[in-house]
Amino acid sequence: GESVGLHLPTLSVQEGDNSIINCAYSNSASDYFIWYKQESGKGPQFIIDIRSNMDKRQGQRVTVLLNKTVKHLSLQIAATQPGDSAVYFCAETAYNAGNMLTFGGGTRLMVKP
Amino acid sequence: DSGVTQTPKHLITATGQRVTLRCSPRSGDLSVYWYQQSLDQGLQFLIQYYNGEERAKGNILERFSAQQFPDLHSELNLSSLELGDSALYFCASSVAGTGKIGNTIYFGEGSWLTVV
Numbered sequence: 022g023e024s025v026g027l028h029l030p031t032l033s034v035q036e037g038d039n040s041i042i043n044c045a046y047s048n049s050a051s052d053y054f055i056w057y058k059q060e061s062g063k064g065p066q067f068i069i070d071i072r073s074n075m076d077k078r079q080g081q082r083v084t085v086l087l088n089k090t091v092k093h094l095s096l097q098i099a100a101t102q103p104g105d106s107a108v109y110f111c112a113e114t115a116y117n118a119g120n121m122l123t124f125g126g127g128t129r130l131m132v133k134p
Numbered sequence: 135d136s137g138v139t140q141t142p143k144h145l146i147t148a149t150g151q152r153v154t155l156r157c158s159p160r161s162g163d164l165s166v167y168w169y170q171q172s173l174d175q176g177l178q179f180l181i182q183y184y185n186g187e188e189r190a191k192g193n194i195l196e197r198f199s200a201q202q203f204p205d206l207h208s209e210l211n212l213s214s215l216e217l218g219d220s221a222l223y224f225c226a227s228s229v230a231g232t233g234k235i236g237n238t239i240y241f242g243e244g245s246w247l248t249v250v
Contacts, residue, residue: 063244065177065241067240123179
């Protein structure tokens, strides 16, 4: 079946640097994408979302980019902090799937002080 | 704190037993979702309810069932438990049932189920 996947299972960055976490999706019908952050022992925490009629959306220190042509999603974190260390998941859904989110496998972000 | 409350946080039970996981959605949210997270399967969608009615079904086993009550809380029932059912079970909620900006899906802290 179609699924959402991630290129890099682990990303290690220096504190203060920018982080980029990538995600590939395969369902061309997907029209809503979300990034979640999951810290150890906690539930996924909403970071930012984007609809398919947008190619960029910014939040506080985070930016999500969507390239529908190549079915690629990325999460950019500016000035990465130790508190950003977590597993990041991208998730996608299509309008006709209700809100059934399909999650990628996750990328672990490790921030070195 | 997402506002989604799940109980119990941890549960250890034997194979063949039945357990019930409980979820209280965020105030005002009508949709409740159940997800299973295991090491080898990642986050898997199980089932969604909207205002008391089943809205979508994912990879939920026949041994599992769920319901959403008039007060909008939900329960996930897991029966004839097997070792492989050991996982983290998440409940999530959202205001509506369609994905759109503003209809964010918020997750609870999860219920750790260990089957021995």
